Amino acid sequence: MNSIPDQLKSAKLPVIAAPMFLVSGPELVIECCKNGVIGTFPALNERSSEGFEQWLITIKEALEAHERETGEKPAPYGVNLIVHPTNTRLQQDVELCVKHKVPLVITSLGAISLLVDAIHSYGGLVFHDIVKKRHAEKAAEAGVDGLILVSAGAGGHAGTINPMALIKDVKKVFKKTIVVAGAISTGEDIAAVLQMGADMAYMGTRFINTTESRAQVEYKDMIVNATADKIIHTSAVSGIPANFMQPSLDAAGIKPEDYKKEGKLDPGLDMDSEAKAWKTIWSAGHGVSAIDDIPSTANLIARLKSELLSALEAQHKRYEWLKSIS
Numbered sequence: 001m002n003s004i005p006d007q008l009k010s011a012k013l014p015v016i017a018a019p020m021f022l023v024s025g026p027e028l029v030i031e032c033c034k035n036g037v038i039g040t041f042p043a044l045n046e047r048s049s050e051g052f053e054q055w056l057i058t059i060k061e062a063l064e065a066h067e068r069e070t071g072e073k074p075a076p077y078g079v080n081l082i083v084h085p086t087n088t089r090l091q092q093d094v095e096l097c098v099k100h101k102v103p104l105v106i107t108s109l110g111a112i113s114l115l116v117d118a119i120h121s122y123g124g125l126v127f128h129d130i131v132k133k134r135h136a137e138k139a140a141e142a143g144v145d146g147l148i149l150v151s152a153g154a155g156g157h158a159g160t161i162n163p164m165a166l167i168k169d170v171k172k173v174f175k176k177t178i179v180v181a182g183a184i185s186t187g188e189d190i191a192a193v194l195q196m197g198a199d200m201a202y203m204g205t206r207f208i209n210t211t212e213s214r215a216q217v218e219y220k221d222m223i224v225n226a227t228a229d230k231i232i233h234t235s236a237v238s239g240i241p242a243n244f245m246q247p248s249l250d251a252a253g254i255k256p257e258d259y260k261k262e263g264k265l266d267p268g269l270d271m272d273s274e275a276k277a278w279k280t281i282w283s284a285g286h287g288v289s290a291i292d293d294i295p296s297t298a299n300l301i302a303r304l305k306s307e308l309l310s311a312l313e314a315q316h317k318r319y320e321w322l323k324s325i326s
Contacts, residue, residue, distance in 0.1 A: 004199055005145060005177060007103055007125050011075035012036025013305055015190060016148075016179060018204035019080035019106060020156065020213075021045065021278055026055050028212040030062045031297035033074040036305075040078035040106060049092045056100045078104030078127075083112060094118055106148065108157075111139040127179060131159025133169040146177030148202050153183035155205040155285030157242045158233065167197050183228070185287035187307020191315065205285040210297045219282045222247055226288040234259040237281050248282040 004014065016038040017028070024041035032039030046052040056079075063074045079102050081093055094115055097105055101122045107115065111128045119126050120143075127146035128139040136147055149170060150156075151163035159166070163182050170178060180193040181202035190201045208215045209223050222245055230246040236258050237244060249259075295303070 003177075005125055007123065008038060008076055010073045011038050013190070013301065013308065014194065014200040015304065016040060016078070016104075016200055016202050017207045018156070018181065018202050019045075019078070020204050020208060021283075023208055023213050023215045025214045026058045026062070028207065028210065028214070028297060029059055029077050030066075031210075031212045032207070032301070033059075033063055033077050034066050035298045035301040036075050037301050038075045038078060038104065040080060040104070042080040042082075043089070043093045044082060044087075049089050049096060052089075052093060053096050053100070056096065056102065060100065076103035078102065078106055080106040080108060081115075083107045083110030083115060097124070098122060107144070111142040111144055113142045116143045127177070129181075130170070132161065132166075133173060136170045137173050140174050144176075146179055146199075147174055148179045148181060149198070150202075151180060151182035153228070153231075153243075153286035154181040154202075155208075155243050155287070156283050157240050158182070158285065160233065160241075163193065163198075164196055171197065181285075183286040183289075185290035187304045187309070188311045189287070189290075190304065190308050191311035195315065203287075205287045206291060206300070207297070208284065209291050209294045210300055211294060212297045215282075220294050222282060223284055223288050223291055224293065226284060226291075228286040228289045231284060231286055231288065232259055236261050237278075242283055243285055245282050245284050245288070248280065252281050254281070 013036050017032045017040060019040040019042045021042055024045060029039035029041050043052050046055050059077055066074050079097060098118055102124055104125050105119050107126060107128045116126045125145040127148055128144045129148040129150050130136050130139060131150050139147060147170060149166045150159050151166050152160050163180050177199045179200040179202045180198040184190060184193060184201045184203050185206045193201050207213060209220050226245050231243050232246050232249055233241055233243050235241045236254055
């Protein structure tokens with residue numbers, strides 16, 4: 001297993017709460033970090049670079065206050081940047097990340113060495129999300145510090161490759177930190193991806209259903225009632241394949257015969273049209289099958305830690321048993 005970078009070792013769990021469009025805000029990020037999980041958010045969740053900077057200030061001040069008051073260093077936070085020619089804010093948002101020394105920058109839809117160099121200039125890290133080996137090779141060339149393997153069953157813009165296979169493919173071309181996304185909802189799931197060879201788990205859908213997330217109550221209730229067979233992988237919504245809950249597709253008038261249709265490429269940069277679509281067509285991953293409540297972020301993280309420790313203890317007992325009969 002590869003090591004977790006020093007910059008991330010104040011985290012108490014090997015978990016990144018994924019940046020979720022229209023869902024992740026300062027409230028969720030702060031609670032994640034205070035409780036030992038790396039909290040992240042998309043820069044484009046704030047409608048302007050000025051607003052984005054205010055979010056950075058709010059998060060930094062809250063985490064600094066937490067450290068002063070408790071004497072405990074919180075987990076670091078991160079920002080997701082869309083690296084695509086149509087993102088007219090990219091340069092300005094990168095400059096703000098450098099100005100405020102954002103610990104972790106997660107890039108999507110493109111990995112470029114100039115951006116990586118800018119974040120490295122102050123000691124920050126860059127992780128890049130990928131869905132196949134070819135993307136991993138390009139990101140490695142750009143010098144990223146970690147890869148987020150968005151495998152089958154992940155919420156949002158997801159791939160279709162089984163995580164066990166994707167980890168093996170990527171490890172052939174990348175020797176740094178590996179983070180895995182895809183149907184991870186419990187501590188047992190975290191233990192499973194660590195056993196597969198990942199360094200960290202990337203959890204999105206589970207954190208939608210927390211009291212601090214910005215998802216509508218109806219969105220959270222739909223997740224509670226959802227099952228994996230009602231998660232539809234389609235590009236009909238934004239032109240990029242993503243997983244959505246079927247009841248929300250039905251409510252928007254998107255029929256099964258539309259699921260295979262390819263829409264225009266619109267990776268969340270036209271905020272008005274994209275936000276309108278994603279506000280009522282709700283994304284989630286296969287991990288909904290394990291979600292039946294809406295706890296506070298603090299309570300959820302405490303539960304995940306307990307489940308993870310129990311799972312690792314069970315694995316150790318199996319190891320000792322196998323060793324004894326060898």
